[in-house]
Amino acid sequence: MLLAAALSGCSSTPDTTEQPGATIENRDIGGVQGAKPVPGIKDPLVQKPVGQPEISSRPLTPDTSPAGALPSVLRDPKSMLSRRSVYFEYDSNAVRDEFRPMIQAHARFLLDNPKFRVTIQGNTDERGSREYNLALGQRRADSVRQSMAVLGVTERQMEPVSLGEERPRATGGDEASLAENRRADIVYDGEDKPPVGK
Amino acid sequence: MHKSIVCFPLSWPRALPGTLVLLALLLALALVPGARAQLTIEITGAGANQSPIAIVPFAGEDRLAQALTPVISANLQRSGLFRMIDSKDVTPLPSQPSEVRFPEFARRGADSVVIGSASTLPDGRVEVRFRLMDVGRQTQLAGFSYTVTPNQLRLTAHRISDAIFERLTGDVGVFSTKITYVERQGNRFELKIADADGSNAVAMFTSTEPIISPAWSPDGTRLAYVSFERKKPIIYVQSLVSGSRIVLANFRGSNSAPSWSPDGNRLAVVLTRDGPSQIYLIDADGSNVQRITKSSAIDTEPAFTPDGRFLLFTSDRGGSPQIYRLPVTGGEPERLTFEGTYNVSPRPSADGRGFTFIQRSGGRFNVAVQDFGTRQVQVLTDTALDESPSFAPNSRIILYATEVKGRGILAAVSSDGRVRQRLSAGASDVREPAWGPLLKAQ
Numbered sequence: 001m002l003l004a005a006a007l008s009g010c011s012s013t014p015d016t017t018e019q020p021g022a023t024i025e026n027r028d029i030g031g032v033q034g035a036k037p038v039p040g041i042k043d044p045l046v047q048k049p050v051g052q053p054e055i056s057s058r059p060l061t062p063d064t065s066p067a068g069a070l071p072s073v074l075r076d077p078k079s080m081l082s083r084r085s086v087y088f089e090y091d092s093n094a095v096r097d098e099f100r101p102m103i104q105a106h107a108r109f110l111l112d113n114p115k116f117r118v119t120i121q122g123n124t125d126e127r128g129s130r131e132y133n134l135a136l137g138q139r140r141a142d143s144v145r146q147s148m149a150v151l152g153v154t155e156r157q158m159e160p161v162s163l164g165e166e167r168p169r170a171t172g173g174d175e176a177s178l179a180e181n182r183r184a185d186i187v188y189d190g191e192d193k194p195p196v197g198k
Numbered sequence: 199m200h201k202s203i204v205c206f207p208l209s210w211p212r213a214l215p216g217t218l219v220l221l222a223l224l225l226a227l228a229l230v231p232g233a234r235a236q237l238t239i240e241i242t243g244a245g246a247n248q249s250p251i252a253i254v255p256f257a258g259e260d261r262l263a264q265a266l267t268p269v270i271s272a273n274l275q276r277s278g279l280f281r282m283i284d285s286k287d288v289t290p291l292p293s294q295p296s297e298v299r300f301p302e303f304a305r306r307g308a309d310s311v312v313i314g315s316a317s318t319l320p321d322g323r324v325e326v327r328f329r330l331m332d333v334g335r336q337t338q339l340a341g342f343s344y345t346v347t348p349n350q351l352r353l354t355a356h357r358i359s360d361a362i363f364e365r366l367t368g369d370v371g372v373f374s375t376k377i378t379y380v381e382r383q384g385n386r387f388e389l390k391i392a393d394a395d396g397s398n399a400v401a402m403f404t405s406t407e408p409i410i411s412p413a414w415s416p417d418g419t420r421l422a423y424v425s426f427e428r429k430k431p432i433i434y435v436q437s438l439v440s441g442s443r444i445v446l447a448n449f450r451g452s453n454s455a456p457s458w459s460p461d462g463n464r465l466a467v468v469l470t471r472d473g474p475s476q477i478y479l480i481d482a483d484g485s486n487v488q489r490i491t492k493s494s495a496i497d498t499e500p501a502f503t504p505d506g507r508f509l510l511f512t513s514d515r516g517g518s519p520q521i522y523r524l525p526v527t528g529g530e531p532e533r534l535t536f537e538g539t540y541n542v543s544p545r546p547s548a549d550g551r552g553f554t555f556i557q558r559s560g561g562r563f564n565v566a567v568q569d570f571g572t573r574q575v576q577v578l579t580d581t582a583l584d585e586s587p588s589f590a591p592n593s594r595i596i597l598y599a600t601e602v603k604g605r606g607i608l609a610a611v612s613s614d615g616r617v618r619q620r621l622s623a624g625a626s627d628v629r630e631p632a633w634g635p636l637l638k639a640q
Contacts, residue, residue: 121429127563128540128542128558128563128585129499129512129519129542129543129556129585130410130411130585130586130630131410131411131455131512131542131543132496132498132499132512132519132542132543134410134452134454134455134468134475134498135452135468135475135496135498136496138451138452138470138475139474139475139496142473142474155450159430159450159451160451160470161429161431161451161452162430162452162470163408163431164410164431166408166410167408167426187429
């Protein structure tokens with residue numbers, strides 16, 4: 001049987017201020033890398049207009065199997081590909097424009113590297129029915145899948161799943177924590193977790 | 199290997215008749231004896247009528263590994279329907295009907311008195327006898343004799359509690375049933391089974407990933423549950439007899455929300471293999487998948503009605519999550535809930551009269567019940583983060599999960615809202631409870 005690592009448990013406190021229609025503070029999602037250009041490093045992706053997936057990438061050699069070490073570009077903080085999280089507004093699964101460059105980067109990578117697969121994991125914040133939240137998380141994962149599908153990526157390379165409220169990244173009850181958990185993550189097969197920080 | 203309780207009814211005051219009743223103790227078999235963790239219980243509230251009862255310590259029980267009358271008293275007290283009359287200082291303590299001084303018990307305010315005895319046989323088994331006596335009429339209301347092994351003594355106390363409860367309230371007792379729940383400590387998740395009073399908790403499955411939605415098979419021998427051990431939700435069915443398990447459903451995307459049909463042959467589940475979260479039927483061995491709901495919305499949390507003819511479920515096809523009812527054979531779902539914008543987690547009562555569910559109102563999530571016939575809704579709790587309600591098999595109590603001071607605990611409320619209990623597990627988080635079925639005598 002599996003035994004515990006010494007991680008602290010989750011807790012949440014009731015937040016009675018989040019009602020349907022509450023405005024979400026419009027902010028740079030805390031800590032999302034690549035939202036601002038890193039000084040001295042030109043990242044052409046950030047300045048590209050939406051809908052222009054001209055991303056330079058090198059196809060990897062065919063015998064790079066996903067079961068082996070994943071290419072470091074996927075975890076390179078300077079690469080758009082290390083960005084894995086799409087954040088959602090309350091009660092929504094619409095993919096906002098600010099995430100399209102990132103989605104395009106992953107779509108390009110998958111199209112260029114057909115041996116790679118991703119799982120798209122949807123998450124929700126913690127209040128309410130666990131099963132209904134599982135389904136809401138699935139909707140979010142499916143929205144990201146759909147965004148990649150229109151760019152040509154097929155189901156063979158993507159599986160949308162849900163973690164519902166079960167694996168929150170933030171455990172405070174404040175608005176920032178709730179927003180952090182309204183999220184879908186792109187995880188490459190062979191990775192244990194996506195690179196956190198974001 | 200079957201262990202059994204052999205149970206003989208006792209009549210007043212003759213010798214034992216020859217009736218043999220065998221009860222298969224499936225849940226006592228082949229379980230890993232884990233740490234003897236226990237849920238602690240506190241109760242508040244009282245039933246509308248409390249029956250005053252004196253439980254006299256059984257002759258010989260202090261020589262046993264497990265005394266019976268403390269368990270019986272705790273059970274009856276916990277139901278909120280009995281008032282315990284002190285009788286430890288009655289001298290001498292009666293254990294036979296002829297020894298009961300009824301006027302003394304009447305003076306103390308008791309309407310009923312329970313007497314009994316326990317003795318160890320040469321082969322190591324224990325013979326337990328009890329009688330329930332009516333103080334006013336000075337007659338016997340019930341009496342049984344049991345021959346059991348020492349590790350069945352606690353269960354015997356639960357069976358005696360059931361017999362007393364049934365004779366005096368007219369309702370089926372659930373003291374000898376089981377509950378399941380998930381306990382979390384840090385990064386360790388355990389699917390546990392315990393007695394209905396929270397004692398004897400045993401871990402059936404342990405994981406470093408979450409476990410949700412455990413569901414009892416109708417005969418109490420299997421649990422279906424959702425495990426995230428492979429980083430996506432997958433439904434397993436595990437035998438409580440052998441401990442082995444199968445993957446029931448691992449289709450593309452998420453697999454969750456198992457609910458057994460009353461005949462135990464198939465389950466309703468939620469799959470996303472066609473895209474949206476929809477309800478499917480699947481045989482208990484994982485074959486014969488058949489889609490039941492046909493919307494592009496979220497349809498989830500299916501629950502069979504006790505007659506097996508309908509599914510209750512949660513759907514947001516109307517814009518917000520509400521509860522619907524659909525014939526298993528198909529057709530147009532009928533919406534059942536109309537108050538507010540969030541009604542989820544339906545579970546029907548065994549008597550077919552209605553269902554329990556969670557209603558959000560003013561930011562709080564509360565356990566409620568709705569009657570099928572009158573459509574009347576009654577909110578039963580005033581905590582704020584209730585989830586996962588399920589009825590006891592006598593339709594009189596609802597078990598659910600809630601949060602107190604940031605920690606997950608279990609709680610129970612009587613279906614009329616009067617009696618409340620809290621069950622907590624020390625520093626751990628407990629969640630996802632489900633009440634087990636009645637194990638019938640064969």
